[in-house]
Amino acid sequence: MSGRVLLAVAVALVLAAVALTRVLENQYYYFATYVILQYVVLATAWNILGGYTGYVNFGSAAFFATGAYTAAVLIKAVAAPFPVLLVAGGLVAGLLGLGIGYLTLRLRGVFFAIATLALAVVLQTLVVNWGYVGGSRGIYTLRPARVPFFDNYVEFLFVVMVVLALGALATARWIERSWIGRGLVAIRDNEEAAECMGVPTLRLKLVATTVSGALMGVAGAPFPYYLTYMEPTSAFNLDYAINSLAMPMIGGTTTWVGPLVGAVLLGAAQQVATVTISSALNLLIVGLVVVAFVILAPEGIVGLFRRWRARARA
Amino acid sequence: MFSLDLLTDAVVAGILLGGFYAAVSLGITLAFGLLDIVNIAHPAFVILGAYGAYVGNSRLGLDPIVAGLLGMPVFFLLGMVVYRVYYASFEKRGDESLRGLVFFFGIIFIIEVSLLLQYGVDYRSVDAAYLGATLELGPITLPFRLAIPFAVALGLTLLLHLFLSRTFWGRAVKAVSQDHLALRLMGASPVRVKALAFAIAIATASVAGALLIMIGPIEPSVGREYIGRVFAIAVLGGMGSIGGTLAASLILGVLESLTSTFYGPSWALAVSFGILLVVLAVRPAGLFGR
């Protein structure tokens, strides 16, 4: 598909989403779809670093929560307008990614992974001890009374998430096809050879951690309005950490399509499972599926599909 | 607010706690430091061990430490199996870095959520007659709840040290990640050596878990708090040195104890991460690296 076709599809999707809000009344669907779309952003963001470059981030929850709490603070302090929340959330989380990357990326990749793992725990500790945002008791956020065009704030947030998901996918696709993406993949394939081919490896890795972190922060920024009441446990929920890496792993990590496929499939399945079974059991299933995929189908669904198509052709 | 008594108590408690941290970190020192297997699920295995001790204690009336020791063979076998799967799926294909990490991350979830489904989010604890008692040594008060885990942890550390330095298997374990081929030329199979060492690493989690639940009540997700700690200790301790692990554990224990005494317990967790980041940034070989 060419870029122009995809752009048309994207515009159509946004319009369809807006149109949907005129028709569909049941609020549950907006909530459920919002969650899935949020995972599309997180999975895509994770994949920019983890899939293209091969550096594993276990701290997605930390970046997501950074976006969410940045927004919460701005709402409480200056009642900042919505677009400012997105930008600020992305900026702060991006800086966090840059900082962690700068400290650990010159070492072996596992140290980056471990640092992100610990980062989530520690940021949560900081927030729990931060009285201004309510500590462990949490913080209430009042939604603006009205938004133009929409009769309901949840519908507005839903459309925002559609736009953010499309934006994340566009970013990933652009990176993947540009010289930056090629540089990132070269790093994953052989870092030393990449350096000898003129690729500034450290700088590119920092670009990837920053962009990846920023997108996760953006995904978290609407969170206070979505929940209206937010506490550390929900913002730092490990669901985010496991899902944002499970989804690309299941979908396929080499292209921007993989995380999308994984997020939609796994996200939808979880929504169904949460309603019909328990949410704990559904996390267990995610864990099992992830382990099964990394062992049996390391290329994910997209990889399986490609292999199947190649075989069909031959 | 500040007093000498408070300081003494905090330091003593920190040393006792640090000894316990060593027991939790030994498995990481073995797996990560010596075998190059980044087993981020180790704390989850420790939690599993804690629930094993809980079951042994509450159902069978066993002493928690006895339960932990009895659990070792089971954990040993579990470790063997996990390593075999890991080897066949990742190490053999040379694909351990990214997907191997995700594999262990998945294991964390499987263990944690299984425990959650079975035992819920309630805190569980164990009973033993001596747990409430204390030992008074002049001005120092030693609560048995901390002192016994400390003693057991020291014993475990010593045993592991002896194993690594005095036996043929132990020396092979220390050598295996340095040069696979050279080890084969000595007549030892690297896969078997690694399977044994990884199994031992997991077996230590059974005892460490029993100690954990003696110190205080636990619920399934407590393991996450230990991820930062154990890696901070392993890195600080110089990756693979048993003595370094013990020293780093004691330092971390004392620092955490001082932090929680003077700033409040909710800050203690931030200490390990702070240390981890500083060590990674300043001296990645660790303080006790050789």
Add this chain to the structure above:
Amino acid sequence: MTAPVLLDVRSVTKRFGGFQALGGVSLQVFAGERFGLIGPNGSGKTTLINCVSGALRNDEGAIWFEGRDITRLPAHRRTRLGIARSFQIPRPFGSMTVLENLCVPAEYATRGGAHGADAAAEAMEILRLIGLDGKARAVAGGLTQIEMRKLELARAMAVKPKLLISDESMAGLSSAEVDEILAILFALHERGIAVIMIEHIMRAVMRFSQRIVVLDAGERIAEGGPEEILHNAAVEKAYLGE
């Protein structure tokens, strides 16, 4: 030699632990020269080129390139200045196609580099020259050994280097294949690129090199034309022992 000095290695020393791999090696390579670097195993050839390409940092001494000190530059900056290398054991970007493998240096190594279609066109031209154009769309991880060796050289060419270091590009190849690689290196030289050839296949080195430097145990023991080197007593001693 009237050509200007391109690479100037000034008493470079490198130690690994207690082991001295290079003990103050100096040598100069002139622009557009065909240069041979030989020596027995362990004489420090690979260490020396690792220091030149920036994969290792030398302990003492300096490395100058085109009249500027590059001793402290990271590897990718040196590549951009025009130093390209191939690896002894090929290190392709395995998940990319052959063409994409060449796009990486085309986009990164040349100042203001070509992008997108331009880079691909450039890459294609190099593949034609090397005789890999038929494999442009193949995934690099699945190439045969000789194809990977050629890809190594093609990728190094895409850097548009002034100096190409060929590290044992022929080891283990049949003699017909050796001739193929040799022809490629001659073709590169025709385009004005200085080539450092590190090789054990004497036949190839003697045919290719205008000037040869011999290393032994981390020291430079001889320098001269192929004939001179063949009849040099020190070289004979280094290879045959004393």
Add this chain to the structure above:
Amino acid sequence: MVRDVEAGYGAVRVLHGVSMEVNEGETVALLGTNGNGKSTLLKCIMGIVRPDAGEIVLEEDGRRTSLVGRSPEEIVGLGIALVPEGRRLFPKLTVEENLLLGAYRREARAEIAGNLRFCLDAFPVLGERRRQLAGSLSGGEQQMLALARAVMSSPRILLVDEPSVGLAPILVSRVIAKIRELKESHHLTVLMAEQNFNQATKIADRGYIIVHGQIEFEGHSTRELAEHELVKKYYLGV
């Protein structure tokens, strides 16, 4: 002992039908400059590289044991030890730990005390540095340690891959002399791959010259090998 062996890495064929034999108690030199297949041949014997064709047989007391298809561990167990190219010590273990690991094989554990005493006597420098990390030794000391470590496994056959690499000339002759000393004291059979012609022929009974993966010349005595002009031609491959 080795017959018609062809081997290589992936599509690269390094050995083209190599045949040679080493008799009990002999010291045989495998000569050639690098890149000609000496190391690959030793790796085939040790089971590190699996030959594509041909056979490798150990004959002992009338028993024939095929080595092809066996793992290096098994081959070490049969009493063959390799001092590998590049020494391959365990740099972060002490000298003593390296030596003790050498005695990992079951048969060697019984003789560990005697072997250790012997090694420390034969290589006094290792005794002085017992507690030092192997990685901190100088090149010559590392080569001595590699030799000693191989002897710790009580082998009957010792394969040595390029002991002279990276050593100053004075050290080369010392290492070569040590190999002869070990051979005599332990009644070893030695196959030594070496590029340093003059040093190798000092202790070898006879030798082969390998060029481009083929045996080009078989010298039945050191004198035959020392026909210099011919050797030079084969050796430098010009």
